[in-house]
Amino acid sequence: MTSIAMQRRRATVSRVWAQFRSSRQGMIGLAVLLVFVAVALAAPLLADVRELNPVYARAQGNPQWGPPSVFPPLGTDYIRRSVWAQFVWGSRVSLFVGLAATVLTILIGSVVGIVAGFVGGKVDAVLMRVTEWFLVIPFLPLAIVLASVLGRNVWNIIFVIGITSWPSTARLVRAQVLTVKQRLFVDRARSLGAGGGHIVAHHILPNVSGLILANATLAVPISILTETTLSFLGLGDPTAASWGKTLEEAFVNGAMARNAWWYFLPAGLGILAVVLAFTLIGRTLEEIANPRLSRSR
């Protein structure tokens, strides 16, 4: 009979999709996001990865600080590298870091939130103390310390973002778990002999998953911005050409003073667009998950 359940699940997915499709902000966000995902996936087709190497760039005879008119499509930087290649390959790093850090954030946040909310008592008190502790310690110093201790590579950046941004997710999930836990259907499951694992899997999770998904979509832009900030402060992975790193190099090497807008604008607009796209998608999903925001009337 699981086929019935599957059928209904599929129906649910298509209902959510239908609702999503009818939202303009959601569809705009999705379209923008798809463009960037396509760019990231098709990077090898769009730009030669060797263009990122200053030695190769010099050998190619690229100009220094060449504006788009001199070196299309997006000009070159202070060491003759193609800005277009940096933009294309940078989208990969930025999106990857954003998504991976979000997965980590949501994973830690959900597990902590669900355990704290569901188990309650002392476990809850301890976990919430830890969560608060993470919330109040200033993020940047911690990130700086962690990044310098762990070394500067992409995985460490992901780890740093994940470890510092889960507390708000944990608090949100915990609050939702607390209300779901009080519902009578949890008592019904207990009467049927259900243990904690069953209740979490069949009753708690399905009733908080919408919130978690919406929260995740809203966490991606934060992760991307965080990665940008870290890179901008020179704490990024020196070998990975993320948008944040492009901005940092542009800034450090005086692109502003030279009025070399073509150097920093693409990365900046890229970040803005992706952040906006995720926010629009997240908002739409949130409205669908929480019918009180959208339905009736």
Added chain:
Amino acid sequence: MRAGVTPLVEVEDLHVHFGAARAVDGASVHVLPGEVLALVGESGSGKTTLIRAIQGLQKPTSGTIRVDGAGGSSPGKVQTIFNPSVQMVFQDPTGALNPRQTIYEIVAEGLRIKGEAGGEAEQVWAALSRAGLRPPERFFPMYPHEVSGGQRQRVVIAGAMVMEPRLLLADEPVASLDASIRGEILALMRRLVDETGLAILVVTHDLGLAWNIADRVAVMYLGRIVETGPTEQILEDPRHPYTRALLSVVPETREMEQQILTGEIPDPARIPPGCRFHPRCPLLQSGILPETISSRCPTDDPGPTPLEAVSAAACWAVTSGAGPSALWASPG
């Protein structure tokens, strides 16, 4: 207690306190196999709390709950145990169903937890059909919000019966069902009791329900059983003044003069001294009680009805042998 029959459940001197509120305050009841006991009483008298404690959903403050002669706890020491042969039907079917589960999943859930692999679909089909949801396959893929309130309660009943319990704790099981289904469900419950030896402890405010299916009735007031006895006796010749007041407001028995109890709403955080009913007792207020009794009511507690009691009322006017029927008969 019926000679030689071991009670299926014995609740002795049970206390469940929420802070200062003594929701259950020394209640004792027993249920024999194959009988229906109706637990009636005012809102907030602790009926739900009592059966939640039996189900193991609520930790008692003190007292003993013995299910099936075993698994009990000694007085004072409290432990709650899960017993699959005790199942519960809840007061609010909307809250008792997970909005993200289909009706099929809801009914099958108990079977899956029990780990019964074979014939799941058949059992779910039969349970739904038995609960009056026909044709069952129409309901399989539906979500709770897509059926009406009454249909929801039938899903809850089907989900409990699929576990083949020995004791069914039913909290207002037909209150949200319409009249026609009400009869069918009550008949089903009675038939299960007569045929399989299932015992039912049913919480209800519907005295007609008790008349329809219950062997015995226990009347609860402020956390305690104040009168218990065979259904005919309680409903036709009640002795406790509270039971009489309850009967007088049944819509179907309008011939009786209504005694709508007023006065302070009973609050389990402030249980009155003496007889806990005395601030609202119409018999005491009528002034027809002899001084020897009426002087005791506000100060002396007539005590709870005992665990084994088949027929008892916690009222001085009754226990002193003043002949309550005679007292009631006098024009007042």
Added chain:
Amino acid sequence: MSDSLLSIRDLSITYHTQGRAVPAVRRVSLDIEKGGSLGLAGESGCGKSTLANSILRLLPAGTEVTGHITLDGKDVLGLTPGGLRAVRWTAGAIVFQGALHALNPVQTVGDQIAEPMSLHRTVADDDAAKVRVVELLRRVGLPAARAESFPHELSGGQRQRVLIAMALACDPQLLIADEPTTALDLMVQAQVLALLEDLKEERDLTLLFITHDLSVLTYACERLAVMYAGRIVEEGPAWEVFENGSHPYTRALAAAFPTIGDEGSRMAPSGLGGDPPTPGDLPGGCPFHPRCPLAHDACLPAEPELRVSGEARRAACVLV
């Protein structure tokens, strides 16, 4: 009836779910005059709540509604969102079925009662709202201290009274009570019925009372309407309909609640046989015919319309 507070004409309501149409209410017409009271009875799923919710347009989006609803002179189905907000709570208020569900678990009941008042600015400030909350709680028989309680700290009956207090917050003209006494014990039911009766007299409150318990309706309402499969099958003065129903279904409903002391019903719960009808898949002719003890050939060709069955009475059965 010119002085109707609520007038419903030819109302049909169809839900659409999984590509299936569920005609929950079919061509219903009814009136309640100012200060009057109508009891709506009928079996689970016959469309009572759907009808009640439609009066304040509280149905899920995508539900098809045709016909006319006039409440306090306003065409409810044609109202703008702003006009609708004004009608809700002040012209008509509803006590929803399922008390537990309608209350916010993390807000005190006092705050929840005060919410519609501040929303509709019927009180000057927070202090005035507090005073009014206490007054309302007392009105429904709860101690003032209960304003500080959270819903889970109240028993089912206490919660139901909070809901009634909430519905009364903005002094509505029409009170729609959807199964308001179902979860209540007898004593509180008697108190609530007495309370509703008082309110009716004191404030000229108009009442639409929904429950499956015919005996309660008979006690609480002047007129009674019985619904079956989305239609009204009988309507008339409460006691007459209850004691001497024209429609076989009404008689079956009235018989379902036993008289205590009647040996015939002891250990013999009586119900109507057969299955409740499936909306969207109704039997042809009179939809009640598969369960009707009096069904005969004349019942099959067409669905009987309501016709006069006595003074101020109507019933939809070929035998009338």
